Amino acid sequence: MAKKKSAKAAKLRNNIIVHTVLAILAAIWVFPVLWVVMTSFRAEKGSYVSTFFPQSFTFDNYIRLFTDTTVLNFPQMFMNTLIIAICSCILSSFYVLSASYCLSRIRFRMRKPFMNMAMVLGLFPGFMSMIAVYFILKAVGLSEGSMIRLALILCYSGSAALSFQIAKGFFDTTPYAIDEAALIDGCTRGQIFTKITLPLSKPIVIYTVLTAFIGPWVDFIFAKVICRANSDQYTVAIGLWKMLEKEYIDSWYTCFAAGAVLISIPIALLFLKLQKYYVDGMAGAVKG
Amino acid sequence: MGKRLVKFAALLCAGVMMLTGFTGCSVISGSSEGQEKVRLMVWSPSEDQSKDSGQWLQTCCEKFAELHPEWDITFVYGVADEAGAGVAVAQDPDASADVFMFPNDGVPTMRDANALAKFGGKYAEELKATNSEELLDSLTVDGEIYGVPFTTNTWYMFYDKSVFSEEDVKNLDTMLEKGVVSFPLTNSWYLPAFYFGNGCTLFGDGTQEELGADFAGEKGTEVTEYLLDLVENPNFKIDADGSGLAGMRDGSINAMFTGSWEANAIKEILGDNMGVTALPTYTLNGEEKQMYAYAGSKAIGVNTHTKYMVQAIELAMYLGSAEAQQLHYELRNVIPCNTELLEDPEIAADPLVQAQNNTFNFTSILQPFVSKMNNCWTPVENMGKAIRNGDVTKENAAEQTQAMEDAMNSDGI
Numbered sequence: 105m106a107k108k109k110s111a112k113a114a115k116l117r118n119n120i121i122v123h124t125v126l127a128i129l130a131a132i133w134v135f136p137v138l139w140v141v142m143t144s145f146r147a148e149k150g151s152y153v154s155t156f157f158p159q160s161f162t163f164d165n166y167i168r169l170f171t172d173t174t175v176l177n178f179p180q181m182f183m184n185t186l187i188i189a190i191c192s193c194i195l196s197s198f199y200v201l202s203a204s205y206c207l208s209r210i211r212f213r214m215r216k217p218f219m220n221m222a223m224v225l226g227l228f229p230g231f232m233s234m235i236a237v238y239f240i241l242k243a244v245g246l247s248e249g250s251m252i253r254l255a256l257i258l259c260y261s262g263s264a265a266l267s268f269q270i271a272k273g274f275f276d277t278t279p280y281a282i283d284e285a286a287l288i289d290g291c292t293r294g295q296i297f298t299k300i301t302l303p304l305s306k307p308i309v310i311y312t313v314l315t316a317f318i319g320p321w322v323d324f325i326f327a328k329v330i331c332r333a334n335s336d337q338y339t340v341a342i343g344l345w346k347m348l349e350k351e352y353i354d355s356w357y358t359c360f361a362a363g364a365v366l367i368s369i370p371i372a373l374l375f376l377k378l379q380k381y382y383v384d385g386m387a388g389a390v391k392g
Numbered sequence: 393m394g395k396r397l398v399k400f401a402a403l404l405c406a407g408v409m410m411l412t413g414f415t416g417c418s419v420i421s422g423s424s425e426g427q428e429k430v431r432l433m434v435w436s437p438s439e440d441q442s443k444d445s446g447q448w449l450q451t452c453c454e455k456f457a458e459l460h461p462e463w464d465i466t467f468v469y470g471v472a473d474e475a476g477a478g479v480a481v482a483q484d485p486d487a488s489a490d491v492f493m494f495p496n497d498g499v500p501t502m503r504d505a506n507a508l509a510k511f512g513g514k515y516a517e518e519l520k521a522t523n524s525e526e527l528l529d530s531l532t533v534d535g536e537i538y539g540v541p542f543t544t545n546t547w548y549m550f551y552d553k554s555v556f557s558e559e560d561v562k563n564l565d566t567m568l569e570k571g572v573v574s575f576p577l578t579n580s581w582y583l584p585a586f587y588f589g590n591g592c593t594l595f596g597d598g599t600q601e602e603l604g605a606d607f608a609g610e611k612g613t614e615v616t617e618y619l620l621d622l623v624e625n626p627n628f629k630i631d632a633d634g635s636g637l638a639g640m641r642d643g644s645i646n647a648m649f650t651g652s653w654e655a656n657a658i659k660e661i662l663g664d665n666m667g668v669t670a671l672p673t674y675t676l677n678g679e680e681k682q683m684y685a686y687a688g689s690k691a692i693g694v695n696t697h698t699k700y701m702v703q704a705i706e707l708a709m710y711l712g713s714a715e716a717q718q719l720h721y722e723l724r725n726v727i728p729c730n731t732e733l734l735e736d737p738e739i740a741a742d743p744l745v746q747a748q749n750n751t752f753n754f755t756s757i758l759q760p761f762v763s764k765m766n767n768c769w770t771p772v773e774n775m776g777k778a779i780r781n782g783d784v785t786k787e788n789a790a791e792q793t794q795a796m797e798d799a800m801n802s803d804g805i
Contacts, residue, residue: 149657150641151634174442242487332480333435333470333489349473351437351653354637 143361151357165362176356178363180336181343184253185321186370188339191257193317196264200312204271205297209283222266230263231325238329247330252337255330260320274308275301306381314378318371340367427464430700432707435472435480435489439724446723448716456710463703474498474690481507481695490698491707495545496530496688497761499538509694509701510536515709522714522730530689530758539691540712543726546687547582548751550658551647552640553667561647561667564674564683568622571646574629574636577619578780580772581686582649585671586615588757589681594768598760605768608797613790618676619779620786630780637661652727655744668743670750687756689729721745764803771799 139156144165146158169178207215237259241247246255278301286296302309324341331337338346344363347356432453440449453467470489472480478498481488485507494502502508511519516537519528523541531539551561555571567573576582584592590611596603622628629639631648639645640661649671650658659666671683692708694701710716717728721739727748728739739745759765775796778784784792 148641150638152638154638154642154644172444174444175438238484242484247487332487333472333477335438335471351439351473353634354654354657357634 140361140364143358144365146358146361149355149358151353165358166366169359169362169366176343176346176352177335177338178340178343178359181338181340182366184337185339185341185367188253188256188260189317189321189370192260192320193313195257195261196316196319197309197313199261199264200268200271200316201302201309202297203265204268204275205301207268208272208275209280209296209301210293222268225263226266226269234326234329237326241330247332249334250337252330252334256320256327256339259326259330260323261316264316271305271308271312274305278304310378310381314371314374317374321367321371427462430463430465430703431468432465432491432698432700432704433468433470433489434707435470435477435492437473437493438471440720441469441471446719448720448723449711452711452716452719453707455715456707459710460703460706465703478502481505481693485695485697488695488697490695490700490704491711492693492695493542493690494539494693495690496539496541497759497765499531499533500761500763502693503533503538506696508538509696509698509705510538511540511694511705511709512536515705518709522732524729524731524753526753526758527689527729530687531691539693540708541689541691541729542712542717542720543690544687544729544748544752545651545690546685546748546751546756547649547651548671548685548747548755549647549649549669550640550655550662551667551669552662553665555646556667558667558669561669562672563680564672567647567672568625568627572627572629572639572644574631574639574645574648576631576636576649577623578630578632578773578776580769580776583772583776585683585685586619586674586681587612588684589674590615590676594757595760595762595764598758599762601762601764604764605797605800607800608790608794612793612797614676616775616779616784616789616793617786618674620784620789623779652725652744652748655725668747670747671755682755685751685756686759687752688759688761767803768800771796774799 142158145161145163146153147160147162147164148158173179207219238247241255241258245251246258282300282304283296286300291299322341323339324345327339327342328345331339331342340363344360344367346352347360347363434449434453436449439445441447449469450467453465457463457465457467472489472492474493474495475498477489477492478494478501481492481494482498482501482505485502485505488507499508519537519540527541527544528537531537531541549561551567552571556567560566560570564573584594584607587607592605592607592612592615593603594605594607595601623630629635629645631639631650636645636648636650637654637657640648640658648658655668671685673680673682675681692711694704694708698704712730714728714730714733717726717730717733718736718739720726721728721733725744727745728734729749733739734745734749775784775792778792
């Protein structure tokens with residue numbers, strides 16, 4: 105009896121220790137996020153504060169972000185980014201999934217060389233080609249006016265097919281027996297892809313869509329190089345960066361935090377909407 | 393092509409505008425009948441184009457078009473603040489604005505990229521007639537002027553008049569006895585002010601690249617020792633990440649060093665108590681030493697790749713003219729630099745204008761823009777941080793100051 109009690113006490117003690125450590129780690133992790141959210145509601149102006157908690161709260165930073173558009177047009181930047189991100193998300197998801205499916209299911213002569221080449225190219229950071237990309241876009245007339253949006257969409261989705269590794273790995277785990285069964289029933293390759301492989305691979309489809317959306321949504325470097333002086337084409341990343349320039353930082357700092365909170369909303373929404381599909385898409389696929 | 397255009401620009405500016413029939417040049421000669429069609433792309437900071445601050449750029453460009461009925465001008469506006477334009481134009485002059493605004497320290501890079509047209513002949517004369525010599529020096533390389541200055545760019549002191557008297561603000565140490573002063577000690581645009589005060593020099597007169605930085609020795613060490621005492625002073629606060637302005641706001645700081653970009657915020661905080669003045673002196677071993685800020689200018693430049701060189705140069709001259717500067721001052725508080733305009737009693741009475749111009753004329757040195765200047769920023773910043781962190785002590789001050797100078801004179805990172 106006494107032994108049982110002491111075991112219980114030990115378990116309780118361990119739990120307390122573990123949970124305290126976890127709570128501390130969680131607090132450290134959440135701290136910057138919380139700070140940004142609080143700053144976005146801060147009523148005091150300026151970039152530097154001596155207190156952790158704002159003295160007073162206001163919603164004005166958010167209102168200003170959408171009403172004071174003459175110097176930094178946040179709504180327009182938000183829309184630009186949204187359009188670019190949605191288009192590149194659709195395009196690059198399509199590229200990635202198609203390429204992965206082909207490489208996973210179809211055997212053709214250039215398969216291995218292509219995979220090796222993609223691996224090698226993938227080792228170079230994307231912005232190494234930035235200057236070249238800029239001059240190519242300029243040569244084909246995509247570096248001015250509203251063509252910039254198209255240029256950015258092309259930039260973000262163009263090399264997507266090279267990053268097939270994860271999706272291909274997932275498709276490889278789908279038993280080939282399913283494909284064969286479908287072939288016997290008269291499916292074409294295309295039908296197998298759309299009607300069988302994709303529904304069975306929801307988690308990886310969701311993962312692909314999420315990363316394809318977040319990439320352009322948060323990218324700064326390509327947008328900065330390509331937009332140059334076309335302020336009507338700015339994306340939120342450039343806008344937020346501008347708010348921290350020395351001329352703006354004092355009056356725009358709290359709006360910057362508000363903007364940072366706002367740009368996390370589409371990502372959070374997308375994630376919440378899609379996460380239910382993360383449950384195992386393979387359940388009950390193969391019977392017997 | 394670039395070289396030929398530069399040459400061509402210079403020729404044009406020299407007043408050889410009547411000559412037509414240049415082959416290979418891209419300027420469309422004016423047709424004898426009707427207007428010449430001109431398309432000018434103009435870049436400016438977004439405030440110059442915003443409705444809230446009166447659309448300075450659009451207003452000026454429209455006035456310019458009215459003044460020149462012989463040209464049918466289409467303006468294309470782009471947004472690039474001065475620093476951004478300086479970089480963007482140098483990167484790809486071909487796809488940049490015809491007329492843009494840039495800070496004077498961008499001259500070397502843009503000149504290297506063959507992007508900056510020279511102002512010669514009658515334009516140079518006009519510029520010399522309406523601007524101080526020091527100001528034009530900030531835009532002159534090898535005797536050629538590379539832009540139309542429209543404002544000076546430097547920093548000075550803002551203080552609370554209810555704490556300091558006009559007599560107090562002449563000396564930093566007197567001020568520290570009466571109130572709290574904040575200075576951006578860890579920012580290398582500000583810190584050298586103390587060193588220059590005690591006879592340290594950068595590149596001789598600012599253009600002699602071979603002389604390098606002369607920041608060490610006894611004079612440099614004395615300043616480092618002074619700064620060590622300064623940081624110890626409870627009335628001295630280091631201004632970093634906006635802490636100076638925040639201190640002004642909550643009243644814990646009574647004086648700070650910054651420039652016109654924060655004038656509105658300080659005015660809002662202090663109201664009528666806002667005092668602004670050129671840099672004070674500081675007392676080093678019983679002697680009064682003057683602090684010297686880095687000064688530069690902001691100017692309107694013309695791209696050598698423009699198709700309409702004459703029109704672009706004329707527009708740049710107009711945007712930098714007294715009329716445009718006055719409007720700029722009224723709409724956006726951009727401190728004018730045109731000498732005629734500065735004599736205007738209303739403008740001359742503005743304390744901000746006085747402070748900025750006094751700083752430019754008396755308590756500043758022209759920020760050198762030789763290319764070795766790029767090596768000078770980080771070592772000075774590190775010195776400021778080391779002083780703040782206590783890594784520099786009285787014992788190793790001489791050694792550390794020497795190390796800073798060595799780093800400033802070395803090309804390595």
